[in-house]
Amino acid sequence: MLDVIEFSHTYGTGTKAHLAIDEVSFRVDAGEIVCVVGPSGCGKTTLLKSVAGLHRIDKGEIHLRGNEVRGVPGDLAVVFQDYSRSLLPWKTVAANVEFPLRDRGLSTVERRSRVAEALAWVGLDAAAGKHPAELSGGMQQRVSIARALAYRPALMLMDEPFASVDAQTRADLEDLVLKVRSSAGMTVLLVTHDIDESVYLADRVLVLSPSPATVVETLKVDLPSPRDQIATRGSDAFVHLRTEIARLIRR
Amino acid sequence: MFANSKLIAFVQRWLVFAIFVLIWQWAATVTNNVVFPTPLAIVRKAQQLWLDGPPSRLFLGSGVNTDILPSIGRLAGGWAIASVVGIVLGIALGLVPVLADYAGAVLAFMRAVPPVMLVPVFLVLFHIGTPMQLATIVFGSIWPVLLNSVDGARSVDPIKADTARAYRIGRLRWIVSVVLPAASPKIFAGLRINLAFALILMVVSELVGSADGVGYQITNAEGTFDYRTMWAGIALVSVLGFVLNRLLVAVENRALAWHHSTRLLEG
Numbered sequence: 001m002l003d004v005i006e007f008s009h010t011y012g013t014g015t016k017a018h019l020a021i022d023e024v025s026f027r028v029d030a031g032e033i034v035c036v037v038g039p040s041g042c043g044k045t046t047l048l049k050s051v052a053g054l055h056r057i058d059k060g061e062i063h064l065r066g067n068e069v070r071g072v073p074g075d076l077a078v079v080f081q082d083y084s085r086s087l088l089p090w091k092t093v094a095a096n097v098e099f100p101l102r103d104r105g106l107s108t109v110e111r112r113s114r115v116a117e118a119l120a121w122v123g124l125d126a127a128a129g130k131h132p133a134e135l136s137g138g139m140q141q142r143v144s145i146a147r148a149l150a151y152r153p154a155l156m157l158m159d160e161p162f163a164s165v166d167a168q169t170r171a172d173l174e175d176l177v178l179k180v181r182s183s184a185g186m187t188v189l190l191v192t193h194d195i196d197e198s199v200y201l202a203d204r205v206l207v208l209s210p211s212p213a214t215v216v217e218t219l220k221v222d223l224p225s226p227r228d229q230i231a232t233r234g235s236d237a238f239v240h241l242r243t244e245i246a247r248l249i250r251r
Numbered sequence: 252m253f254a255n256s257k258l259i260a261f262v263q264r265w266l267v268f269a270i271f272v273l274i275w276q277w278a279a280t281v282t283n284n285v286v287f288p289t290p291l292a293i294v295r296k297a298q299q300l301w302l303d304g305p306p307s308r309l310f311l312g313s314g315v316n317t318d319i320l321p322s323i324g325r326l327a328g329g330w331a332i333a334s335v336v337g338i339v340l341g342i343a344l345g346l347v348p349v350l351a352d353y354a355g356a357v358l359a360f361m362r363a364v365p366p367v368m369l370v371p372v373f374l375v376l377f378h379i380g381t382p383m384q385l386a387t388i389v390f391g392s393i394w395p396v397l398l399n400s401v402d403g404a405r406s407v408d409p410i411k412a413d414t415a416r417a418y419r420i421g422r423l424r425w426i427v428s429v430v431l432p433a434a435s436p437k438i439f440a441g442l443r444i445n446l447a448f449a450l451i452l453m454v455v456s457e458l459v460g461s462a463d464g465v466g467y468q469i470t471n472a473e474g475t476f477d478y479r480t481m482w483a484g485i486a487l488v489s490v491l492g493f494v495l496n497r498l499l500v501a502v503e504n505r506a507l508a509w510h511h512s513t514r515l516l517e518g
Contacts, residue, residue: 049413052417053416053417054413054416054417072416072417072419074419076417077417077418078413078414078417078418080410080413080414082410085408085410085411086410086411086413086414088411088428088429088432089509089510090432090435090509090510099418099420099428100418100419100420102424103419103420103421103424131509131512133509133512134512147418151418157417
């Protein structure tokens with residue numbers, strides 16, 4: 001699905017040049033959830049934005065479904081951390097979800113049914129006519145997720161999606177991602193600084209080093225599905241994995 | 252309870268105004284100076300001038316056609332042209348920084364010219380009449396909305412820009428559905444200043460070069476020592492400014508309802 005091959009990214013030029021990502025290679029298979037963890041400021045977001053085609057790719061290659069990424073690919077959706085700045089406050093929830101569909105040559109009927117379906121997935125059918133400011137933070141992030149789902153991307157990118165919500169909402173949203181992955185067959189690449197979250201959500205965890213980012217280790221997460229906030233997080237395998245990742249990041 | 256608080260707000264708003272008018276009435280009566288007629292006399296004069304028509308025409312007199320309608324037409328036309336050109340140009344300059352770099356010096360220079368100073372130039376160019384007045388209004392009142400549009404277009408949230416790019420939103424849809432609404436609080440603030448400028452310049456242009464309209468009427472009345480008519484014209488201009496501003500604020504409140512509710516929740 002996604003192949004990142006010896007990808008490097010440098011900010012600035014000349015003496016001010018700063019190497020943010022150093023020859024990172026990894027892949028994401030269809031239907032997988034891959035989490036990228038690493039210390040703050042290590043270049044996780046830069047990596048995600050590069051995959052999204054929002055940065056120019058100077059060195060290395062990124063392939064999405066076999067096509068080299070040059071500019072923004074058409075089958076990819078992004079969920080940003082800052083939902084309130086990503087959503088359009090002057091549009092209703094339904095109009096926000098519908099907005100990216102408008103330039104895709106879909107009929108009105110098709111657009112409406114996709115919006116309704118996506119809002120049902122995230123449990124916001126009743127809020128379709130409201131404006132984002134009328135919703136809680138967690139519900140606003142659900143709108144962003146619905147917007148990504150309605151777009152029906154091959155790959156969903158999530159940049160620290162739950163870093164700005166409270167703990168209970170965070171747990172709910174994590175379970176929502178797992179749910180839509182199984183019901184919508186979504187492939188997800190999620191960036192987080194929260195080790196527990198990465199283990200809880202992922203099929204594989206990609207551990208990055210401090211800046212410039214390199215791949216320290218890729219860990220397979222062999223936890224049983226469906227995952228459960230209490231049972232999974234309490235299991236020996238979970239504790240073992242999170243300890244190992246913590247050790248890798250500390251090093 | 253609710254009706255009561257509305258009543259209090261109404262009283263707060265108009266109490267000082269009412270006292271001001273009463274003091275004026277009293278002072279004008281006591282001094283009895285022909286240059287300063289009483290408010291009552293001014294209103295009566297205004298009624299004679301503009302509200303002496305038959306009920307079938309909503310009492311609007313023939314004076315409306317020569318004094319008020321031409322002025323409103325120029326004001327509305329000038330304001331509309333200045334607003335549309337200002338918004339389009341401002342958004343374009345705000346979105347293309349290179350354009351703003353090139354045009355910046357010229358715009359700063361043109362803005363520094365007091366618009367009233369250009370009235371003689373426009374008089375020579377267009378002679379007395381509506382084109383000269385429109386030019387004065389447009390040139391003088393375009394700046395607030397132009398500069399606010401530049402500012403608004405520049406301040407679009409970078410995360411919204413990233414989101415739009417990631418979802419491959421088309422250029423036109425990006426401008427119409429994201430940049431314009433995001434800039435609209437600033438644009439509306441510009442439109443209100445714009446309107447105030449347009450009103451002033453409408454009067455100025457009519458004082459200097461016109462054969463009709465309220466500004467012409469004011470100078471004409473002054474020249475013929477008809478001070479009541481002069482004051483009626485002045486009162487008319489303030490009423491016009493007040494009503495138009497109220498209309499614009501009502502439109503703004505509707506268009507920016509999302510903005511006000513966001514601010515309320517954040518505050």
